[in-house]
Amino acid sequence: MSIRSIKGFTLIELLVAMFVFAILAVTAYRGLNAVTQTRAHLDQETRKWQALERFFARLDGETAQVLARPVRTASGAEAPAWAGFQTTAQSLEDVQLAFSHNGGFDADGTPLPPQRVGYRLRQGKLEMLRWTALDSAPYNVPTVDTVLEDVSEFNLRYLSTNLTWVTQWPPMTVDTMLPRGVEVQLVLTGGDKLTRFFALQ
Numbered sequence: 001m002s003i004r005s006i007k008g009f010t011l012i013e014l015l016v017a018m019f020v021f022a023i024l025a026v027t028a029y030r031g032l033n034a035v036t037q038t039r040a041h042l043d044q045e046t047r048k049w050q051a052l053e054r055f056f057a058r059l060d061g062e063t064a065q066v067l068a069r070p071v072r073t074a075s076g077a078e079a080p081a082w083a084g085f086q087t088t089a090q091s092l093e094d095v096q097l098a099f100s101h102n103g104g105f106d107a108d109g110t111p112l113p114p115q116r117v118g119y120r121l122r123q124g125k126l127e128m129l130r131w132t133a134l135d136s137a138p139y140n141v142p143t144v145d146t147v148l149e150d151v152s153e154f155n156l157r158y159l160s161t162n163l164t165w166v167t168q169w170p171p172m173t174v175d176t177m178l179p180r181g182v183e184v185q186l187v188l189t190g191g192d193k194l195t196r197f198f199a200l201q
Contacts, residue, residue: 065102068177072135084169121154153187
């Protein structure tokens with residue numbers, strides 16, 4: 001009666017198999033990690049461009065309904081219908097751009113009252129200010145909402161009636177209440193630069 005010899009894996013074969021499995025596991029993990037990071041980056045970029053699209057669409061809608069009407073500030077002074085400043089925000093109501101526009105309509109088709117809005121760059125965030133009425137009363141502070149983040153520059157210039165560009169409005173020379181148009185330039189912290197022109201007249 002013969003006894004059959006039973007062969008198994010040797011220690012060296014087991015070590016080689018474990019080594020190959022470890023290499024495959026590391027490679028698979030790195031590949032999965034790269035895919036995850038790429039997807040996260042794409043999601044972040046998508047959110048960024050969607051936020052930019054919403055901002056420019058909102059500004060386009062507001063400037064299309066701009067009102068040539070001066071307003072009263074909380075101190076009682078008269079402010080121009082369209083005001084553009086080269087300034088940085090120091091107080092709550094400091095803005096780089098302020099103007100009034102029609103309020104549009106609500107869901108039922110009822111006309112909404114006109115609104116005064118402003119925009120400014122503060123601490124890397126582009127903020128939108130909204131006042132409850134065109135003519136401000138004392139202590140009528142605006143609401144402030146962040147519309148864009150990671151913005152390093154918010155540059156504005158205005159096209160006058162004689163088709164020259166100025167960096168503040170109203171200009172030093174006599175002109176109409178509203179410029180012919182406004183050019184808005186955003187520079188993001190990542191280096192992207194976007195420029196849009198909005199016609200007002």
